[in-house]
Structure formats: structure tokens, C-alpha cells
Amino acid sequence: MHELVQRLLDGDRRAVARIITLIENNAQDKEQLLRELFPHTGRAFVLGITGSPGAGKSSLADSLTSYYRKQGLTIGVIAVDPTSPFTGGAILGDRIRMQEHALDKGVFIRSMGTRGSLGGLARATKEAIKALDAYGRDIILVETVGVGQSELDIMATADTTMVVLNPGTGDSIQTIKAGIMEIADIFVVNKCDRDGADKMAAEVSAMLDLGHGQNPNWRPPVMKTSTLDGRGIPELVEAVSKHREFAVSSGLFANRRAQQLKAEVTETVEHYLKELLWQKAGASGEMDKLLEDAAQRKLDPYTIARRILAVFDG
């Protein structure tokens, strides 16, 4: 067994951090690490928190962390710092605020960023969730800004997903597209002390009346919270528990996890295959010549792609 995996299983915090870094860096021993972590995963409850920038996702993660800690549960928080070059500052600020939990060994917080490379963030995030799961965290909060394919991809791995709306930021029911309806198990109107909170909650409810929810047997509740005074947090935790019970008893939970595992296999196969392709095709001299032909517009890219594939496929 990899030394770091052994240390993680023994509860060594620094080993967890190190493993996540190796995952982020796509290090050579990553596959071994994940293979060895796998038998120890599947126990944590993964709670997704998404919403537009400024909706208060981090404050909510913070409040939920405090609440669950009082119940004696251990928490992992993964904050996905979007690839956006524009919103980094705010998220950094959020991270700093979360440091009130820094001395609590029962809370492990990690920001996942792009670190120069823009691809692979969703993949790395899902792998980091596994590391925290194997580490024995009871609950893993995954916080993403709800934009882009990667973030929706990440949310698909959550057992329960809450969509956070903020009445102050121009979030309105017209701007909520079908995509978000499909991933929301719970809606949270945060900053509920603000004007427009009740109206927004009513609009979401009205939309749900139109049958836009994802599951005919689960109508996503619309919760109202204020992270300033903690209002609505116990009720939100209760709603999460109810969804969890529903998901387990209805088979949704098992089904989602099975689908996730299948999706993970197909993603991994595609990833390996790409590596193999460029190794094989690269080893043949044909490859560079064909790419050069493309660069010089001697042939269209589609014909060249078919030829490279033929080199690979024999």
C-alpha cells in the first residue's frame, strides 16, 4: 500500500492534503492512490451547494459546518474555485472567512483551483471527494459556482444538491433555466431578511407547481435562511435529512451512486484511451507530418483526423 494512503487511513491530516495535491497535479502515482482509496470510499454523505456568485454559498457552507459539528459529525469542505479569471478574489475572501474552523480537526477545508491548467478540474474535484471519503469524513460539502459544464458535472456526484438563490443579486425565476431545475433537490433562498425573499420563494414554488422538478416523488422544498443570524439553518438541515431518507428509501441514492460509478469508468476509459492514442500515434512518424499538413491547410482537419485515427487503429 502507498505510504500516503496508509497515513490517510490512520487519520493523518497532512497525508490527505498531500494526496489531494498529487491528484491536482495528476502525479504518476495518482492511479495507485485512487485504486487503494477506493475500498474505503462510499460511506460519506456528499452535499452539493451551488448557486450564482454572491448568493452566499460559502456562508451557508460555514453555517452548516458549525451545525453539523455540534452534532459531532466530521466535515470535509471542497470549494471549487471556478476557472473564471474574474471571480477569484471573492472566493479567496470566502476561504479566509472559513478559517474560523481552522483549528477544528473535525473540519477539513480545501479549495480546488485550476493551478494554471484549465482542464481536469471536475475530475480532480471528484477524486478529492474520494480522498475525504476514505479519510472518514461523515459529510462532505462541495461548493461550486453554478456555471459551466464542469460544475454541473461535479454536482452530479452529490447525494443531495442544494441550489442557493439570493434575492439581492437579480437572481430571478426567469433566469433559472431547465438545467438547474434538474439538479436541485432543495432550493435555498438565502439572505432571507432582504426585500424580495418571500417573493422569490413564492416564484420558485410556483415554478415547481408547473412540475419542473426532476423526480415525480420528490418536490424540492424551498427553504429560507439567513446566515447572519442563523435563521432557517436547523430547518435546512432537517430538509437535507429528509431528502437523504427519501433518496435511500426510494432507491434514488443507490441508483445515483451506481450511475456515478459507471460514469467514472467511462470517463477514465476515455482518459486512458487519449493517453494511449497520443503515445501510439506520436511514436509513428506519420503523426507530426499530418499535423503539419493541417497547420499548412494542405488538407481539412476532418480528413487528417480520420487518417490519424487509421494510424492508431491499424
Add this chain to the structure above:
Amino acid sequence: MHELVQRLLDGDRRAVARIITLIENNAQDKEQLLRELFPHTGRAFVLGITGSPGAGKSSLADSLTSYYRKQGLTIGVIAVDPTSPFTGGAILGDRIRMQEHALDKGVFIRSMGTRGSLGGLARATKEAIKALDAYGRDIILVETVGVGQSELDIMATADTTMVVLNPGTGDSIQTIKAGIMEIADIFVVNKCDRDGADKMAAEVSAMLDLGHGQNPNWRPPVMKTSTLDGRGIPELVEAVSKHREFAVSSGLFANRRAQQLKAEVTETVEHYLKELLWQKAGASGEMDKLLEDAAQRKLDPYTIARRILAVFDG
């Protein structure tokens, strides 16, 4: 030749729209269409416009369109509607505003959305650019919200990229990460009538003094515009021309385009390969069994992925 390609080359507007729809839907004859369009591409100048939501990208695209039209140039506009479920409303509003050009045959506007499927938007956008290029547009404006891998991917296809900043929305120099510095050929501080515009322009300049620009021979100019009264638009157009001249004379232009063609080939090969993989592996009975093993946690996903790859690779 595909009838639609012939009609597009003959200047039929509806054929262009139809081809882009076929591209978006990943229709069966897409490859043939793109293959036949290819020899007619490479002539248009592609101008990328990116920035955070609310920075005024659409107004800017609008002003630039009007300006270039007065010079007799034909324009294509591709507005990439991000996969965000949150910002749809605003972009729809922008689209409606752009309709002042609706009666002008010299302007072709298209929004690219996700239409249910979340993948493939970047790919479809790049292909749509080709269609407008073959259609004979002199300038193609591509507008994206600068979040996520897909959008940065799209911007990589532009000959010149402008990053639009808005002093009113909390954009600040601390929030501009390395990623954006690498793609900006020109910075635009829009809504320059607002408080903080001069400060923001000065901050960007200061950052450029630290040598964060992408090309040692090109220092991105920091332009100030107001789309309300058209201030700064002629200067911005001049800056674009200057960058274009620089790019052509320095070889950057040819180099970028060659790299883009190579990238397109590799993306296309990977896309074909995935199709081939799931065809071949799916035809073998082994495949479903292995995925079922994954779903039931009989084996870890990495071992299963290697086995599926072995089935495919023989």
C-alpha cells in the same frame, strides 16, 4: 457538394442558419458540411470579446458592429450563451437589443446555447465560426462570458481578443487571474463614465508594467469606452487594427492559426476515437458486464477502465 454549402456560398442567409443548427445538433452530415466549408475558410478576422457578466460585452459588440458596418465591412456575431443556468435572462435581453441590426443583411447574429446538452458548446461555436467565415463575413465577433474552460477554449480561436472590464461591478485588479492576462490582446474599461474607471485603467496598466502580458513584443493597450455615447469606440477599432497588423507582421497571426488547426485535429481525433471506442466496446458483451461490476463496487473504476481498454485495444 452538399446543397446547403452551395447555397451558403451563394450568400443564402437561411442556409447559414440551417448549417449552424445542424452543427449544434451534431447532425449526421455535419462532417461533410465542415469538410466542404473548409476550403472557403481562413479569410475572416475573428475578434473575441470576453469579460464578466454585466461588463457590457454585448453593447460593445453592438457598437463595434455599427462602426464596422459604416466602413462597409460585413459582420457575423456569435454570442455564446453560457451553460450557466443563472445568467440566461440577461443574455436574452442583450440579444433582443442587438436586433436593431436585424434588417441589415450585412450583419448575421447567432446565439449559441446548450440546447439541453451541456457538452460540445465550444466545439459547436468554433464550427459556427467556420460557417460564417465561409459565408464571407469580413469580421466575426465572438462574445463569451469569461468563465469556464469552454469559453477560454473558444477565445483561443480568436485572432484578437479583448477583455472587457466594468468599474461598476466589483471587477478589480485583484480578481484578474493569470488566465485572463494570457488571453488579453486589448483591455477595455467599459462604462468609462463611471466612478473608478480611471483607477481601474491605471491598475491594469500597473499590472502590465509588472510584465504580466503574454507576448514580450505586444503590450496590450488599455482602452476606455462608453457605449452610451460611443466614446472611445474609434480608438478601440484603431487598437484592434494595430494588434492585427502586429500579429500579421510578427508571425503571431499565422502561428496562432496553425496551432488552432493542429488543436482542431487533435480534438477531432479524440472525438472520433471516443465514438469508435463505445461502438466497439459496446458491441462486445464484456462491456455491460464490466460497467455493472463497477456499479456494484465489485472492482474499483480504474481496474475496470483498464479492462475495457484492453477489450477495445485487443
